[in-house]
Amino acid sequence: MINSGVVDALTSAVRHVLASVAGISAELQRVQAVTQISIHHELCIGIGFEGGAEGGVYLILDPLVAGRIAAKMDGVEETPDENVVAANLMELVNMIAGNSVGLLAKAGFGVAITTPVIVREPPATPYGAECAMAYLQCGLGTLKVGIIFADLVGI
Amino acid sequence: MMKKRALLVDDSPYILKTLAALLSKHDCEVVGQAANGLEAVRLYRELKPDFVTLDLVMPQMGGMQTLQLLKRIDSAARVIIVSSMTDQSKIVECMRLGALHYILKPFEEESVVSMLRKHVFND
Numbered sequence: 001m002i003n004s005g006v007v008d009a010l011t012s013a014v015r016h017v018l019a020s021v022a023g024i025s026a027e028l029q030r031v032q033a034v035t036q037i038s039i040h041h042e043l044c045i046g047i048g049f050e051g052g053a054e055g056g057v058y059l060i061l062d063p064l065v066a067g068r069i070a071a072k073m074d075g076v077e078e079t080p081d082e083n084v085v086a087a088n089l090m091e092l093v094n095m096i097a098g099n100s101v102g103l104l105a106k107a108g109f110g111v112a113i114t115t116p117v118i119v120r121e122p123p124a125t126p127y128g129a130e131c132a133m134a135y136l137q138c139g140l141g142t143l144k145v146g147i148i149f150a151d152l153v154g155i
Numbered sequence: 156m157m158k159k160r161a162l163l164v165d166d167s168p169y170i171l172k173t174l175a176a177l178l179s180k181h182d183c184e185v186v187g188q189a190a191n192g193l194e195a196v197r198l199y200r201e202l203k204p205d206f207v208t209l210d211l212v213m214p215q216m217g218g219m220q221t222l223q224l225l226k227r228i229d230s231a232a233r234v235i236i237v238s239s240m241t242d243q244s245k246i247v248e249c250m251r252l253g254a255l256h257y258i259l260k261p262f263e264e265e266s267v268v269s270m271l272r273k274h275v276f277n278d
Contacts, residue, residue, distance in 0.1 A: 020261035073169060084168075091167040094212070095260050098239025105242055113240070115166060115214055 002130045002149050005107030007031055010057055011134050013100035014145055017092060018138065022072035026138035034131045037146035038122050043086075045093040046123060048114035049104075049149070055129055057100070058119060058146035059093050065141040090116040109151065126150060158184040159275050162204040164195040164221065165237065166213040170260065174208060174237065177267055183275070192216025196224050199232070206233040206275050208258075211240055211249075219252065226253045235270055237262065 011028050018024040037044075037058050043066045046058040061069075067079035070088040074080060080088070097113045104111055125131050129150035136143045161183045165171050175185045187202045189195040191213045199207065207225065211218035218236060225232045236249045239260040246257050255274045258266055 017261055020263075074172075087168045091169040094167065095239040098212070098260065099241055101245075102241030102243065110242075113212055115212055 002033075002132045002147055003107065003151065006053075006104060006109065006149050007132060007134060007147065009100045009103030009107055010096070010145060010147055011136065012103060013096045014059075014134075014136060014143070017095045017099055018069075018143075021092065021095065022069050024069065024072060024138050024140065026136040026143060029135040029137050029142075031132055031134045034133050034146075036122055036125055037131060037133070037148060039119070042144075043089065044119040044146075045086075045089050045116055046119040047093050047097045047116040049097070049111040050114065051112045052108075052110040053104070053149060053151050054126070055147070055149040056123065057093070057097055058123065058144075058148075059089065059096070060144040060146055062141055065143070068140045086118055090118070123148065156182050156276075158182050159205040159271075160184050160186045160202070162187045162189065162195065162198055162202060162207045164189045164192070164207060164213070164218070165210040166190045167210070170210070170237070174267075177264055178271075181268055181271055183271070190214075192218065192221030192224070195221050196228070199225055200228065206235060208235050208237045209254075211236060211238040211245065219248070222249065222252050222254060233274060235274065 015026050018026050042060050043063050044060045046056050048056045067085050070085040071079050073088045093116045129148050132147045134145040171188050187198040189198050193216050209218045234254050236254045236257045256270045
């Protein structure tokens with residue numbers, strides 16, 4: 001199972017960023033060890049970690065929930081068009097990863113982040129990496145946060 | 156009061172839109188927007204803004220390199236970093252390279268207003 005410091009850092013960042021930019025309160029329901037990050041007709045935004053550890057974080061959510069979050073980020077009622085939804089969610093993931101960098105450093109992992117991308121296929125889990133899926137519940141529905149993480153020192 | 160002219164540099168349309176709306180409310184005019192460092196340097200030369208807000212993680216040319224280039228073009232360039240990176244060493248490095256201030260994303264309106272007072276309007 002992935003180091004708990006890593007999971008805590010990422011899920012704390014998700015909750016903080018969602019509350020700050022969209023006024024959404026989310027609670028962590030459970031964290032499950034998985035062998036692969038799977039996507040089922042969902043929107044998935046991924047961002048990579050590089051440096052003292054390698055891997056990525058993936059925000060996976062129902063397109064309707066994504067639309068509602070994007071609308072809340074813009075302070076509007078109507079769901080924005082899909083390009084705006086994607087752009088808003090990519091920035092959300094960028095903020096989540098960026099905010100977790102300091103927390104990861106405290107957990108002993110000095111990392112840099114890449115730019116976020118929309119992920120269409122389940123990302124491969126590299127040799128030596130571990131995978132987990134965190135489930136967060138908010139008023140709009142469930143958010144899944146996939147984490148692939150390889151502690152380079154530990155391999 | 157004379158409006159201060161801002162160049163916004165970020166690859167996120169969401170941040171560009173949010174910052175532009177916020178700055179416009181506080182006596183600033185957004186004269187240009189760039190989605191990467193290369194575009195930012197070109198626009199800086201052309202527009203000569205009063206200040207620049209600069210993201211760190213961007214495609215083509217990131218914020219660190221852009222900051223160095225802007226300071227080489229104009230040592231008096233007023234550059235404010237707006238980034239989600241909470242890594243202390245990154246923040247220290249930006250200040251060493253000549254950034255005036257570091258605003259963490261997600262940001263509150265107050266932190267942007269306080270930055271404007273201190274570094275742009277020099278109250």
